[in-house]
Amino acid sequence: MFEVPELTVIAGQMNGVLPGLTVAGGGLGNSPHKFVWYDRTPEEFAGLVVGREVGLARVEGKWLFLPLEPGYVLLIGEWGGRIRYHPSGEALPAKRHLDLTFTTGAALSATTQMWGGVHLCEAGQEHEVKYVKDMRPTPLDEAFDRRYFGELVVEAQQAGKRSVKGLLTQDQLIPGLGNAIAQDIMFRARLHPRRSLADLREGQLDGLFAAITGTVRDVIAAGGRSDERDLFGRSGGYARLMDAKAAGRPCPRCGTPVVKISYLGGACYLCPDCQQ
Ligand SMILES: [Zn+2]
Numbered sequence: 001m002f003e004v005p006e007l008t009v010i011a012g013q014m015n016g017v018l019p020g021l022t023v024a025g026g027g028l029g030n031s032p033h034k035f036v037w038y039d040r041t042p043e044e045f046a047g048l049v050v051g052r053e054v055g056l057a058r059v060e061g062k063w064l065f066l067p068l069e070p071g072y073v074l075l076i077g078e079w080g081g082r083i084r085y086h087p088s089g090e091a092l093p094a095k096r097h098l099d100l101t102f103t104t105g106a107a108l109s110a111t112t113q114m115w116g117g118v119h120l121c122e123a124g125q126e127h128e129v130k131y132v133k134d135m136r137p138t139p140l141d142e143a144f145d146r147r148y149f150g151e152l153v154v155e156a157q158q159a160g161k162r163s164v165k166g167l168l169t170q171d172q173l174i175p176g177l178g179n180a181i182a183q184d185i186m187f188r189a190r191l192h193p194r195r196s197l198a199d200l201r202e203g204q205l206d207g208l209f210a211a212i213t214g215t216v217r218d219v220i221a222a223g224g225r226s227d228e229r230d231l232f233g234r235s236g237g238y239a240r241l242m243d244a245k246a247a248g249r250p251c252p253r254c255g256t257p258v259v260k261i262s263y264l265g266g267a268c269y270l271c272p273d274c275q276q
Pocket of ligand 1: 254256274275
């Protein structure tokens with residue numbers, strides 16, 4: 001699943017190769033998938049995208065915005081798979097859920113193994129899409145500062161008993177984070193996934209805030225996580241500290257064996273000594 005760092009890397013790469021290209025054809029894939037949500041029929045989509053020019057891509061949370069000018073914005077979100085650029089002459093993936101071909105012969109494809117949403121919005125309407133509408137500040141937004149983070153934690157506590165992992169992964173409280181990056185954030189902040197927000201001291205909140213913004217920036221700087229691919233099919237350079245491979249191995253900080261627990265709809269990998 002792409003989280004905000006991987007999508008940010010992909011959007012940056014798109015902006016190196018796509019702007020100014022003219023769409024020659026568009027399709028909503030050739031492989032039916034129960035968990036891909038479209039807001040257009042394939043015919044409608046093809047008719048609307050032809051002749052439009054690609055603008056500058058941008059990211060909000062787990063959503064990528066690609067302007068097709070004039071008049072439209074293509075949104076790809078909650079995507080668990082690949083988004084790929086194909087130079088002229090390169091074959092598209094055999095199975096795909098979205099494709100745009102350009103008059104130069106180059107193409108863009110998107111394929112998911114999990115789920116995802118594809119919306120072609122009229123420009124100006126893109127913030128009406130479910131999950132995009134009313135999105136809270138993401139860790140890359142200027143508004144996501146330490147004061148805002150403190151208020152968010154208070155609000156999350158008031159809305160019900162909430163743990164550290166719940167803050168990081170549930171209800172889009174911090175858009176763009178997911179179960180993958182959350183593991184390393186919690187390790188960096190030395191907090192257990194089940195730790196209640198109500199128990200955190202100011203210094204621990206400072207540490208958690210720094211771990212969120214620092215980890216997101218580190219993953220972007222490394223070109224995304226190593227278990228995801230970028231726009232050109234390359235693996236990212238950020239190897240997670242806490243993932244399935246870490247289970248049973250010594251904690252990189254203290255040497256205690258890393259354990260796996262199941263919590264809030266996914267596996268967590270943590271150091272039982274460092275993370276309390
Ligand atoms: Zn440790």
